[in-house]
Amino acid sequence: MAGAYGGPEVLSVIEVAVPEPGPGQVRVAVRAAGVNPFDHKVYSGAFGTDPAALPMRLGTEAAGVVTAVGAEAIGPAGPVQTGDEVIVYRAPGAYASELVVPASSVLPKPAGLSWEQAGGLMTAGVTAVHTLEAIGVGKGDTVLIHGAAGGVGLVAVQMAVARGATVLGTASEAKHELLRDLGAIPLAYGPGLADRVRAAASDGVDAAADLVGTDEAVDVSVDLVPSLSRIATIAGFERGARAGIKLLGGVPGADPGTEVRAAARLELTAAAEAGRLRILIAGSHPLREAADAHRQIMTGHVTGKIVLVP
Structure with a gap:
């Protein structure tokens, strides 16, 4: 308390x-x-x-x-x-x-x-599912997840892979092997990120999720994703608002995703039960x-x- x-x-x-x-x-x-x-x-x-x-x-x-x-x-x-x-x-x-x-x-x-x-x-899990729903991640998509090795990111990576998406995930190099093990293509954040994403996704990026709240995450996403409606942030609210992307969560002006998050609970327990979610x-x-x-x-x-x- x-x-x-x-x-x-x-x-x-x-x-x-x-x-x-x-x-x-x-x-x-x-x-x-x-x-x-x-x-x-x-x-x-x-x-x-x-x-x-x-x-x-x-x-x-x-x-x-x-x-x-x-x-x-x-x-x-x-x-x-x-x-x-x-x-x-x-x-x-x-x-x-x-x-x-x-x-x-x-x-x-x-x-x-x-x-x-x-x-x-659950807290990270429902946030991950809400984010993927908000940016419409599905089979055949290429999605960029910033902060892929964090609590929300690890779930988002696995759930996006389970949906049939190609996942690019940013993280420090020490966490790259873990992301590969979960089915993602790991990328180091920092200067030159946009070029590294382009090299890894020759057909482009369909959607992006900012789970860290950095200017880099928002700027690179806006630069690479054709539609602002397929970019969302759970942390970079001020920068995200200026960029015109989706804001998700409990802060004023953001989409709380109440119904989506409630429905995600059984989806998450089913995925964990089936061994699809670590x-x-x-x-x-x-x-x-x-x-x-x-x-x-x-x-x-x-x-x-x-x-x-x-």
């Missing part, structure tokens, strides 16, 4: 009572909760510093075991029962050992996923070390997901 606005030092663990679930609700014992850059932005003050919002519970995604259900607890995949192993998204306040959430937020956990993988699947875990921390987890993601050099384990 964040007791003030600021850096990771404002985070602490406190004891609160967990209520019994009411109608349409379930209680979940959390086994893992995903850590996302969005979480840091919330308590850093990037979205405002309203004192009335403090203290602030953090987290958006979790995985765990259902310990109690209210009447008519029906999730997207059907009735939810005590003992079910589940993924929870959206899960406000997911940095916790127990949660009470609407049953509509609860999905069956794929048996092949670890708790850490399940807890870190969730890479960069590290896990006990809940009491949430500040250290945030310091790790703030470096911007994490490959895969960071999770908290209560």
Whole structure:
């Protein structure tokens, strides 16, 4: 929980009572909760510093075991029962050992996923699917993904490959072998990127996704993709707005993709269940070390997901 606005030092663990679930609700014992850059932005003050919002519970995604259900607890995949192993998204306040959430937020956990993988699947996953939908990625397309080795990027690469697209992904050279393993053509970012993309995609680029928020990502995309409607950003909002490309996410003026993201949840669990989607875990921390987890993601050099384990 964040007791003030600021850096990771404002985070602490406190004891609160967990209520019994009411109608349409379930209680979940959390086994893992995903850590996302969005979480840091919330308590850093990037979205405002309203004192009335403090203290602030953090987290958006979790995985765990259902310990109690209210009447008519029906999730997207059907009735939810005590003992079910589940993924929870959206899960406000997911940095916790127990949660009470609407049953509509609860999905069956794929048996092949670890708790850490399940807890870190959804936030990046639904963002990746929303991005691919927004720019219309499909069979035969060539898509350029900036930040392909980040949490969202790794899912976007795999889902785009599964759709039959040719994927070009930017990342530091240390991550190129991983991207090749996932089916992408890796490219180093930095000066000369547009020329490297042209060399790798002789027939041109149909769509592009900026997952890092740099001017380079937006500028190169605009230079190479014929239609602005097939370029989207989840991070470079100011530059993206000036360029006239699609803005995706929860900031003012962006498309939140609420329905697309909700529908993506079952698509993601099905892909993970079938082995078409790998969730890479960069590290896990006990809940009491949430500040250290945030310091790790703030470096911007994490490959895969960071999770908290209560």
